[in-house]
Amino acid sequence: MTDLIETLVENREMVQPNHANMLDTAHGGTVMKWMDEVGAMSAMLFAGETCVTARVNRMNFERPIHVGDTAYITAYVYDAGTSSVKVRLVAEREDLRTREREMTTESYFVYVAIDDEKNPTTVPELTADSEQEAALREAALEGDGDS
Numbered sequence: 001m002t003d004l005i006e007t008l009v010e011n012r013e014m015v016q017p018n019h020a021n022m023l024d025t026a027h028g029g030t031v032m033k034w035m036d037e038v039g040a041m042s043a044m045l046f047a048g049e050t051c052v053t054a055r056v057n058r059m060n061f062e063r064p065i066h067v068g069d070t071a072y073i074t075a076y077v078y079d080a081g082t083s084s085v086k087v088r089l090v091a092e093r094e095d096l097r098t099r100e101r102e103m104t105t106e107s108y109f110v111y112v113a114i115d116d117e118k119n120p121t122t123v124p125e126l127t128a129d130s131e132q133e134a135a136l137r138e139a140a141l142e143g144d145g146d147s
């Protein structure tokens, strides 16, 4: 068993000119890559195995992230099957000078745990017993569109 809270990963990326599109905001593909990496770390903390990305659901770019801001990315596992792991991902734009953050991007990734032969392998059960964990799980299940 793995507690949901043990899978929580928060990471910052500084948005620099080499990450930008012609609008001086972070390129969507770059934001997606950062989210994929943070999500994979969360999935692997949960599974205790290498995890590969199998699916990206509901990738919503609601606001841009400007050059000079940081992208603050949060990931946690909210559901799991036999070998599949569902991770909620949220990116926020953050002004480090004021610490103000605003949600920009949300998505739901599915990873699959694989063994040394690169075949799917079983993952532990997810537990979400605390009030905080239950709230995080509920928010993800409401948002992922599968429920």
Ligand SMILES: CCCCCCCCCCCCCCCC(=O)SCCNC(=O)CCNC(=O)[C@H](O)C(C)(C)COP(=O)(O)OP(=O)(O)OC[C@H]1O[C@@H](n2cnc3c(N)ncnc32)[C@H](O)[C@@H]1OP(=O)(O)O
Pocket: 036, 037, 038, 040, 041, 044, 050, 051, 052, 053, 054, 055, 080, 081, 082, 083, 084, 085, 110, 112, 114, 118, 119, 120
């Ligand atoms: C790479 C690791 C680096 C490690 C270093 C650590 C550093 C950490 C940070 C770095 C982070 C990098 C982050 C980037 C991570 C990539 O870039 S990974 C590269 C991109 N992804 C790939 O190349 C994956 C390609 N696909 C595959 O290899 C195979 O399709 C898979 C995903 C292993 C599945 O194999 P399969 O034999 O088709 O699986 P199958 O038996 O049919 O189903 C197994 C399970 O997968 C689920 N599944 C299969 N396909 C799908 C799908 N498309 N959608 C949803 N679920 C699916 C099934 O529902 C089933 O679920 P369970 O019932 O077991 O829960």
